[in-house]
Amino acid sequence: MQIKTIYGQIELLSGLHIGGGDDTMKIGGIDNSVVKEANNGRPYIPGSSLKGKMRNLLEWHLGLVGVGKRSEKEKGMPFSSKFMENDPAFEDATLKENAETLLKLFGDPNPDSPYGITRISVGDCRVSKDSRELELSEAKYENMIDRLKGTAQHPRQTERVPAGVRFDFDIRIKVLDGDDEEALVSMVRKGMELIELDYLGGNGSRGYGRVRFHDQG
Numbered sequence: 001m002q003i004k005t006i007y008g009q010i011e012l013l014s015g016l017h018i019g020g021g022d023d024t025m026k027i028g029g030i031d032n033s034v035v036k037e038a039n040n041g042r043p044y045i046p047g048s049s050l051k052g053k054m055r056n057l058l059e060w061h062l063g064l065v066g067v068g069k070r071s072e073k074e075k076g077m078p079f080s081s082k083f084m085e086n087d088p089a090f091e092d093a094t095l096k097e098n099a100e101t102l103l104k105l106f107g108d109p110n111p112d113s114p115y116g117i118t119r120i121s122v123g124d125c126r127v128s129k130d131s132r133e134l135e136l137s138e139a140k141y142e143n144m145i146d147r148l149k150g151t152a153q154h155p156r157q158t159e160r161v162p163a164g165v166r167f168d169f170d171i172r173i174k175v176l177d178g179d180d181e182e183a184l185v186s187m188v189r190k191g192m193e194l195i196e197l198d199y200l201g202g203n204g205s206r207g208y209g210r211v212r213f214h215d216q217g
Contacts, residue, residue: 008216015160018201045125054191080109125167
């Protein structure tokens with residue numbers, strides 16, 4: 001087995017909000033705070049958020065959303081090898097190859113998976129050293145517009161990490177005997193490209209979460 005590492009920085013092009021899961025609301029305070037490290041109070045991007053967004057976008061990009069033999073409950077579930085069984089769609093060699101690479105890379109929900117262990121490990125992304133002196137938090141007001149009166153209703157404050165802040169990222173890929181290393185690495189890089197074209201975190205339709213990866217290896 002070999003381990004391939006892709007690392008670098010994520011630059012925020014617009015404010016980023018990844019929720020911190022507050023269970024209390026402070027009077028006059030932020031309604032929706034961002035997730036922060038317990039020991040130093042700095043925001044961070046959970047590795048699970050980055051990995052999950054990458055997989056979701058790749059499933060759409062590869063044409064795997066809703067494809068395969070699924071029950072009504074399974075239609076919106078992550079792609080699994082069991083959806084490939086006895087489905088003529090996977091007679092298409094390219095579709096099958098891409099599906100197998102995705103399942104090897106991100107893991108297979110099927111407990112009887114033939115693809116072995118998950119190959120990818122995505123670390124939490126912490127504020128880069130050169131961004132620690134910047135402002136790491138801003139409050140943005142959000143509201144709903146009354147369509148008849150044209151007035152703002154239900155104002156609330158959402159905390160964001162401002163544009164310009166950078167986070168260090170570290171993605172590691174296990175390459176097992178018999179794996180196609182180029183296919184695995186290429187799929188990760190494609191996932192990063194798709195995130196750049198879409199967004200990371202919440203409220204992307206409002207312009208939040210636009211990012212750029214600065215890949216250093």
